[in-house]
Amino acid sequence: MGIDKSWMSLRNRACNEYEKGIDIFLDFAFKRLGNVKRIRCPCAKCYNVRLKSRTEVKYDLFCNGIIQSYTKWHHHGELSDESSSETKKKGRGPTTNPNTKKRKEEKKGKVEFSKRLGRAVGGLQLAEFITEMGVVWRQYAPLNVYKWAEGPMPYKDKMWDDLMEKYDGLAGFRDEVMYNFNHMYRDWRHRKHLHYNQFLTDEERLQNCPDDIIESDWASLVEYFGSVPFKKQFEHVRKSQEELGDPPLSTEEHLTKAFGARSGYFRGLGCGPKPPSSKNLEAKASKEAIE
DSSP: OOOOOGGGGOSOTTSHHHHHHHHHHHHHHHHHSOSOSOEEOOBTTTTTTSEEOHHHHHHHHHHHOBOTTOOSOGGGTOOGGGOOSSOOOOSSOOOSOHHHHHSOTTSOEEOEEETTTTEEEEOTTHHHHHHHHHHHHHHHOOOSOSSGGGSOHHHHHHHHHHHHHHEESOTTOHHHHHHHHHHHHHHHHHHHHHHHTTOSSHHHHHHSOOTTSOHHHHHHHHHHHTSHHHHHHHHHHHHHHHHHTOOOOOHHHHHHHHHOOSSSEETTTEEOOOOOOHHHHHHHHHHHHHO
16 A cells, blocks of 8 residues: 555645645655655655755645655655555646646747757757756756766656756657756766865764765765776776866866857757857956866
8 A cells, every 4th residue: 555645735735634634644754765864855846856854845845835746755765666555646746847847748849959069059949948948857867876877767757857848849859858867967967076075084974974965875976986997997097088178067167068158049059159258257366266
């Protein structure tokens, strides 16, 4: 028998049934995820992105409500075959992309993909689509794997289905979309490795878990970054970059490489480049000075 999730659809969040439901969820999550102090908060504002303590999650679920479409608690240890038969999905649920949120579910956005370039090159909702890819990646991407290729296929299927549900023009371009998700994963892991290198011992690293990852996933990454195969691979990449003189790409550069510049759209040509503003140049210079 599946978990009773009927409390998720209750409008009165002050009733006893809703509070009992929250406690059931929290007991389930902390038991399944093991010895962790924080979990992803599934409230309607955090969208399973922010990590919070049990008390903080309970408070947010009372104030903001839970994501209505989050009927399978895959971020909190629920397996695919444990999904409750007593609740049904009621639409796509909220998203952190405001433009997508405003559009009706039955009205899809439109993007144009290029097989040759391997990226989106046009469409009325091109900029929105790029933003939505980041939202979907943060919400569903498996973070406890060492390589994107090792990620469970059900998670990747969900990411693909989520985009297909919202945009026309993607049919036949799954490989290209997954390639860009792979770049996002590699950039995310690079930033975690930079955080890892700020500390001298594994004990210090485990005590300083980044805010956007749960402690069990961070512990796996700490173990991976300290392994002999990873150190050999990292040293090889570092020497290659020194020989080529090419520094690692930033998140923005990865997105630009994958999708092209976002402004100055011309029909049939995609998006032209946009000169950086003085504010962006100053911010970049400050960031480089700090690093």
